[in-house]
Amino acid sequence: MGKILIVDDSALERELLMEILHGSAIQNECLHASNGDEAIEILGRNYKDICLILLDWQMPEMSGLEFMEGVLKVPAVAKIPIVMVTASGTEDNKKKVKSINPNIAGYIIKPYEPTILVETIKPFLN
Template sequence: MKILSADDSLIMRRIVAGAAETIGFETLEAKNGAEALAQLSTHKDDIALILLDWNMPVMDGYEALCKIRADAQYKDIPILMVTTESEKKSIVKAIQAGANNYLAKPFEKEDLAKKMAECLSLEAGT
């Protein structure tokens, strides 16, 4: 199983991939929400967790979140929003749209790995 990381920042994708590696997961990458949806349709049986950056060109993380949650075949894949929008209303909006958890930037790599592990066990428990 792999983690799908959607972020327009190469540096962020590298950080996510590094953190994923520490908990034993490979990472698939997408530069925007549209690429994330394409990766998802190609690798859906292989994706254990999706990380979505909020601010991305072409299709942002919130729109990707809504599209993923509108598709029943992806309902069991947990979604972790990664955002600089730490305002409460953005977080509430994401949770209401079906995000399982969120992490506000900036964060420590250990916090990211911990949050990803939490999301993965949440999926295993359902």
Template sequence: MKILSVDDSAIIRKIIRSGVELLDFELLEAADGMEALKILAQSKDVGLILLDWNMPGMDGMDFLLKVKNSESFPDIPIMMVTTESEKENIIKAIQAGAINYLVKPFTIEELMKKVLECVEEGA
């Protein structure tokens, strides 16, 4: 299974890559929502999206809503991985369709645990 990390921070994508590869998943990377939509259109086997909220261009919430309202890939589970830690934002993301939420900064262990939860929930 492939996991798509959508985050404008190359450092965060590198940290996510470390955890995802330890779990033996393949990681695809996008620096923003538009790039991520292109990857989704080309890769039919993305099983989970790890999504940052604050990105230039299309932010994480816009991307989340676009994916969940699409005809092509509304069933791909999405986990927010973001600095947005306010309760209202977490609720907003879950109501929009995110299945899990991880607040930055996080440890590799926390990331791996949440990814496994999402994979099991999405299976």
């Protein structure tokens, strides 16, 4: 089974996500990163096993967008589906994300319905 990389600067958010995933009987191993640098570290070492990235937009120092843009420039990891989880649901922001990553796997707005989250990510978990 592939691993899920969760990138979010809030420990609470990450805990919440873990609860939701366990509650839906999702057994994929989860890797955690609290900022862009950690995410890069984990991605670089584990890219072969990672099947999905759950990415928060608002992060200090390096935003989710910048991280995603960089990932897309490395072909070997660019294929990994990315679901963006963000507090901002404005059309402008959605457009911005789509313009950077037209193939983005999903865009979830906080606060989200747990079922919606699970439905969005299920197709990518093998």
